[in-house]
Amino acid sequence: MTTPAGQTETGGSTPIGEEALRAAKVLHPDENFMPRPTKRRVLTVANQKGGVGKTTSTVNLAAGLALHGVKTLVIDLDPQGNASTAVDVDHRSGTPSVYEMLIGEVSLVDAAQVSSQSENLLCVPATIDLAGAEIELVSMQSRESRLKEALSAEALDQLGVDYVFIDCPPSLGLLTVNALVAAHEVLIPIQCEYYALEGLGQLLSNIELVQKHLNRTLSVSTILLTMYDGRTKLADQVTQEVKNHFGEVVLKTIIPRSVKVSEAPGYGQTVLAFDPGSRGAMSYLDAARELAERGVEGKQE
Template sequence: MQSHDPVYGSPAPAARDPLDQDLPIASEARTAAAIRGGALPRMPKPARRRVMVVANQKGGVGKTTTTVNLAAALAMHGLKVLVIDLDPQGNASTALGVPHHSGVMSTYELLVDGAGIKECVQEVEGLPGLSCVPATIDLAGAEIELVSLVARESRLLKAIESYTEDLDYVLIDCPPSLGLLTINALVASREVLIPIQCEYYALEGLGQLLRNVDMVKAHLNPELNVSTILLTMYDSRTRLAQQVAEEVRSHFGDIVLRTAVPRSVRISEAPSYGQTVMTYDPGSAGALTYLEAAREIAAAGAI
């Protein structure tokens, strides 16, 4: 028997199937199930190995979060990804669940002792295709030790170039500074990815980073370019976030990804479990937006 609208007496609309194709919750559920079941479609391979440094000298803008979640999203879609943790705090190593206590072969040995990546790399458990060179606390003193070394700015570049394993992406997580560690990352990379948080001071200090990029490009690495800007901590409910997003898009144009990463409790919780949000809660808004951001990045570098 057909139901009727209690007010107008006309036939009431049929109840919608909760798994209807056009419902956002259904799309999220299917994506989460695909992630957990390893059934995600492959993302396009880049024309050549893409080496990207994730940099911004401001702290708390989402550099590490962006690095590990983009890396996980790319690896889940069939690409081979290496994360190099250049931050002495080792947060990227923590989020990927790889050991980084004192005594572990790490980016310190890579830069200061001239060790190879093969000696330092660790596979990330549960994410085939994703590996990491961790950072230990020893890296805190590396800036001072690098000063006296020959070709101090290009030691990471040489390590990456000598690593002949099949890789699609190398993502380098930098400390919140513009010292020798970040300079090494800029010299070793072809692309700079800048996370910008949607806050009042979003663009403060960004000019200095861009000047450093230009300096490295002019003197040490002519292939270096700012290829990607990702808006993070976006809260669509606030006018401020919308204004910051509009300002960044008007200033930087097409290199700003369409996807903006929202503020998310799940994104913040995941590292405490030694996971990225991609595996911790694959159906969350944070995981889905990083998935979309990874798709945009992969499409831009497709063969």
């Protein structure tokens, strides 16, 4: 008996069919375009603790917005260059990159590349040259504002982007300070694990210092819970603790622990490109939509 794709003869959906439908929602978003923000949003994705999903969240949120009609720019400020790898842009030594942009040798427009995964997704890559940038920046004039100067309203207007995501290194050094000075908002990924809140106080203190002395418009607008494992009580406890502490800035969407999310960077892809029907891809897509909807509801600063 002939049945629609993804349906069994009894009318229920098969797992393969459900995944195909989810993939179609990601790859053919004609009816699911996300709203553009009321005004351009510049978000720094920061947490000095490593392995919490900073880069993964940066590239997948950016890809989710880009695939659904919102022009988005990723600034890879981590010398490891993982965000550049994930969105598939060239970041070999000698490529115009965020390093040359910070020291004033190239402009934002010259350094930005279009990702192969979406014409709406751009990236300023990080090359190995960025590794020594913090030492060079120390002696430079306006060393904390180099990125802000490069990301001027005029330069961003030339690219026509609605969102800028700045992926920080896992430290609280001068590169992260530059990211905080250049942004309007901070997005903090927090993993649903035992040491989730360790070191978070230090990050929040640094954000307050930047607010006080360098960027009065900065605010922690978004908390994203990552690596959620529903099999453990601990994950629920951490989730509840974070929601109690941060309230409405915590996104309702929680990113599950996912093999596909972990595998995708090894193939030079976001999880939305690598396996668009996976739970991880759909979770990041939902988080991107939630972020986009907040952008038109006036919830950001």
